[in-house]
Amino acid sequence: MSLMFKVLKTFGMARRGILETVHGKVETPGFMNVATCAAIKGGLSSLDLRNINCQVMLCNTYHLHLRPGDEIIKKLGGLHKFTRWTGPILTDSGGFQVFSLAKLRKISEEGVEFYSHVDGKKIFLTPEKSIQIQSNLASTVAMAFDECVKNPSPKSYAEKSAKRTVRWLKRCKLEIERLNKDDSTINKKQLLFGINQGSTFCDLRIENMKKIAQLCLDGYAIGGLAVGERAEVMYYVIENVEPYIPKDKIRYLMGVGTPVNILESILRGIDLFDCVMPSRNARHAKLFTNGGTLNILNAKNSILDESIDESCNCHTCKNFSKAYLHHLFKCKEVLALRLAVIHNLYFYNNFFKEIRASLDNNRFLEFYRQKKNILCQKV
């Protein structure tokens, strides 16, 4: 299994790598495009994903379990057939959503009892159940079921929770091994990534990382960051836990982040990212450009016959003007969302392409210094 991921090159802590999967390869550092309910919000289909250079689609286990139901998706041949996306798909475990969306949860050693945010129905999610759902969805990578503790959190609770998450991880591993041998399983080569927890306490994080490293998983995620703490704290935690993540495995920082967060994290040894920010910001008219961020709703854009970013090759920039996009947002036309999301996701995927090229050409530090200040500016 360890042959799945290859580090091609390093630059300090930063790594240039490649993950081989049954659904194709993922060049790292890489960004996963979030399709919560098996569709990118804003009207992009899986066919559009190819045109924005998406490498991995990320779908949400919790949402798909509720609607349409993972049994239905299994009957329909799995997420790939359902969405028509043929590349790698990562499914989260539902853990994060249980703790952020669901009502009245009750945690026990066995799992979590909670009420659906859609119809109020009682649901009991366990590590085994989460893996069963993800196996039904037939994603390329399944994530272990964890508890995501909000920051700040009392150390005693963070410790108790992190230890339970390790026990849950062992159950996830047994379950995926069982299911990957089951005749009815669609993707018998489903990978499992473990998740490091421990809130902002470096000693807990390290202790947790050491334990999960022994389980020899296909990849390691750092979860429970970017959930309330300052960015500097996040960087500090990554720096501290990084030496304990197996060098030969892919490292995924969950739910992060801004272009600067991403550069700083790659500099500290992270390979894989996902974030709703580019698509969510786009839906709120906030667009990324190589010169900084802009709000297309600003009045000055109403008469500008130029693309959002003249240096961008996305469908939106190649075809439409700021004035047209401004108009579509003003009229609340759905097309506004689509064109904006296409641009922001293309921007993110292209940003990662540039990062990889800078690592390939030994110019990563130069790239980092050059981009770090520009990308925070408002234009």
Add this chain to the structure above:
Amino acid sequence: MSLMFKVLKTFGMARRGILETVHGKVETPGFMNVATCAAIKGGLSSLDLRNINCQVMLCNTYHLHLRPGDEIIKKLGGLHKFTRWTGPILTDSGGFQVFSLAKLRKISEEGVEFYSHVDGKKIFLTPEKSIQIQSNLASTVAMAFDECVKNPSPKSYAEKSAKRTVRWLKRCKLEIERLNKDDSTINKKQLLFGINQGSTFCDLRIENMKKIAQLCLDGYAIGGLAVGERAEVMYYVIENVEPYIPKDKIRYLMGVGTPVNILESILRGIDLFDCVMPSRNARHAKLFTNGGTLNILNAKNSILDESIDESCNCHTCKNFSKAYLHHLFKCKEVLALRLAVIHNLYFYNNFFKEIRASLDNNRFLEFYRQKKNILCQKV
């Protein structure tokens, strides 16, 4: 100017024709795809229009005058440059919207005073002003400014209104002739279609049609139908007024209608149509198929791994299943709207293609009889 439209073939009253414009030709019978605010609702861009075999895009003068403003669109090079649609564009005159959307209107010989439905601002629209706006938008075809009377309407009012609409039409004609000679005009070959009014009173309709026929316009529309009366009344009015429409000019039935309305109207000599129904129905999960209409939200669709219409070649049917579309509608994903609108508009444009082929092959009556019953069914 009369060479612009050619009748290639007739079949009873039904006609197979072609309209040549500066922005390309329009094969008739033809359907215009409604892009009210310079975008098809549901997230389709002008580039998508090509893939759904759209011949003509229809934009709304009233909406675009309010937002972004026709002066801005003129500065940006006209609607074609603004939207990136290169084919023919028809703009309505704003008349219909003034009478259906605006508040507190006051009609005089000079024009109509009303309050914007967007920001409550007072606006005074005259025949000249409507043509000036449409000239700024630089559409291929401008529509005359008319009053659209709701049905039923007192005959005395319908008569008074229809007569005023003729006087307004003469002013429209003078204004477009003036503007088409103006140096600053973007499209100096903008066409003008007159609009027949007279509510459901055939004598008024005929009198009105005779008068406007003398003005030798580029095309003739029948307005003020499908606004409250039964379909049979509409067909009866068309039958009565048709003999008085110049044979060598294109005939446009405004705002109509269902596939059956369209077949019946073509049978009575209509060449051109527009309707929001295919896109609006799509946004409400109601889809047209060659076997009848279906509501994709019906539970039975949740597990069907088949296209909406197996005989359809649209992007949606070629790629996605009923189950996926059902799921997207259930989750209120914007992608649901896009895929449904693509299908319904493709269906309509393809339906017209089939009608034209049936006329070309002398099978129109057969086609009419075959489709008439099927298309009303619910599947």
